[in-house]
Amino acid sequence: MKLLNTVCALAVVLGTSSMAETIATGDLGLIIERATGSVLLVDQSDRAALHRIEGLGDLSHASLVYSSDERFAYVFGRDGGLTKVDIVDRKIAKRVVQAGNSIGGAISDDGKLVAVSNYEPGGVRVFDAETLELVADIPTGSKTIGLVDAPGSKFVFTMWDTGETWIADMSTGTAEITKIKDMGDRPYDALITGNGRTYITGLFGEDGLTALDLWAENPEPIRVLQNYGRGQEEMPVYKMPHLEGWADTGSDFVLPAVGHHEVLWIDSDTLQETGRTKTHGQPVFAMARPDGRHVWVNFAHPLNDTIQVIDTVTKQIVHEFKPGPAVLHMEFTPRGHEVWLSVRDAGKVMIYDTETFEKLREIEAESPSGIFFTARAHRTGL
Template sequence: MAMLPSTLRKPLAAVSLLALLAGCQATPNAELRGTGDLGVVVERATGSLAVVDTSHHRVLDRVEELGDLSHASVKFSRDARYAFVFGRDGGLSRVDLLTGEITHRVMQSGNSIGGAVSQDGSLVAVANYEPGGVKIFDSETLEEVAEIPATYRDDNGEEQRSKVVGLVDAPGNRFVYSLFDAGEIHLVDMHGETPEVSRFTDIGEKPYDALIGPSGRYYIAGLFGEDGLALLDLWHPEAGVQRILPDYGRGEERLPVYKMPHLEGWAMAGDAAWLPAVGRHEVLIADTGDWSLIDRIPVHGQPIFVMSRPDERQVWVNFAHPDNNVVQVIDTERREIVATLAPGEAVLHMEFTPKGEQVWISARDSDRVVVYDTRTLEEVARLDSESPSGIFFTDRAHRIGL
């Protein structure tokens, strides 16, 4: 049997100890713990993140100086140690959840609206309003890898740049996003040295947000300019974009829209998809076999997030102003509202623990996060937080589109 060089012939215990010490030296302030029960709460008024322990309902740390977080979103690295924070001011920050430090930060645009991490974890993409387009960065260093302008031709034939919305990751190291001003969906393949962009035009008027199914097959963009949604089957992109639910509001007057619904975090229950209706006090239910409308459930207000508990037995819904002080719970089997809860003023976001036994809810104007038991629907914890908005747990690191 071949012998190791003498410089490498050390007792295994010594090698392990050296490796441990090396790791400690690299991150001297890091608590020796896993990250699986960690998460962050965006505190928009102070430009900070509260790092939380979801098992013990406590704030572990606060990370400040993250810029304008008025419409911030967060994604996680493949190892769930780092949070990528996408600020409205165009700032992209990489935060170490264990040390509570910003490891890297770049001001990559004038106005951004979220981002995504690639399937292999190596890339971070950012959707930009100003200038319209997508920028892609190395996830370790935040060095820019590519810039993809969101260009289109207006009615006069002149080239313009569109706001980018609904950016998600897709299997195969691809990103998908929509162009609000152009009415297009773009699919970007990052396998090669340069991005390969496929364009799908005339998908509908003013796509405002989008989602991707948990399997990564269907990308669906909601339309603000008209009823309906646009669906792209990523298994068969050559088939083009299909319009679904085009007539759900026919003959009805749309109410004033105070806040755009969010499609990310959409609800799947069995063979049905649960979606927020635009400008109506309804949750829509579609058959995922043929994407036809099968039911509409009247709810408290204009829904913003329609989110499924991980076991798909419940759907939780929050609402736009002025009806944003309650959350409603729908039983997916009976398709009935079973509870109306009042966590506080201006409920902005909800996040289920990975297996769904609890849900965390942010009440911005009450400066608190409220935790409910999803079986009993009783409050189990309350955390003080200044103007909390988005809540994001690290299990998102291993889920497509989140």
């Protein structure tokens, strides 16, 4: 078996042979195949598909996180399924259906707990990462969104219906809850900075965002970009933007505007607006290349065949191209020399050089959506 040129490796015994072979995981990733309930295991260096793992249920709105050793992926399905996938053995290790409709999840910084946020019946449920046994059930009386991990075995999440953000401290083995009210009207998604300090939630019911300083002894809501759409004609929202794939350029956050053809720039220290960039359509993801120099943006239906690249120094669009119908997701290689794009309606994942914008390869996939490389295992909030 070929040795993959990566950082993290696991030794396993294959078949009946007593000789252990090294399987590296740091170069691998999984692609959600939303229509077939499967995930595609891929190799970044070879730009190749390795194996399809099936039986993961409804993946029409799915995401995943990785264990710290990069061996296991925890996949959160729309049917409430929580599936633990072994990417070394290339199979499902464990699966539970924990709710009626889930919307994402997170893994604790020590890798021991996996949390899932739910629309139906609402709330957050926390599981043992090894066994998937239930550790804590946290009812909220609301659809729960924006679930992220925070340092110290904490999870932070927000309620669509009540406009509250809760911090669940799991460090003692039971959930100790801190509740922050008045986060805004109908929060729809949230992000956390890589240092675990700032939590930002986007608002659907009003123009603006709300931030929390998680280092504060008593975090209070901080209003950001209030009334950013005032004086503009609001458009129908065809797809809610995602904040988890947010752009942190080092000096600015770049966030998609709701109901407008623009991205918004805010200073990462002061949280004050520093600019706006008009875009091709309503942004869904605005993602920074790992070095922060460029931000890549995709768009909602019916303009979702296009990608725009924005220079973060000038805040100007420097490249635009059309990979194909329904570009749903982007993922950069860890150092950002390539970007992988899922083009759902073409049934392909397309790989581009991020300096020259040259297309390097295509990989066949069944209705691909989310792309997740194992480097995410070592980043807060991903």
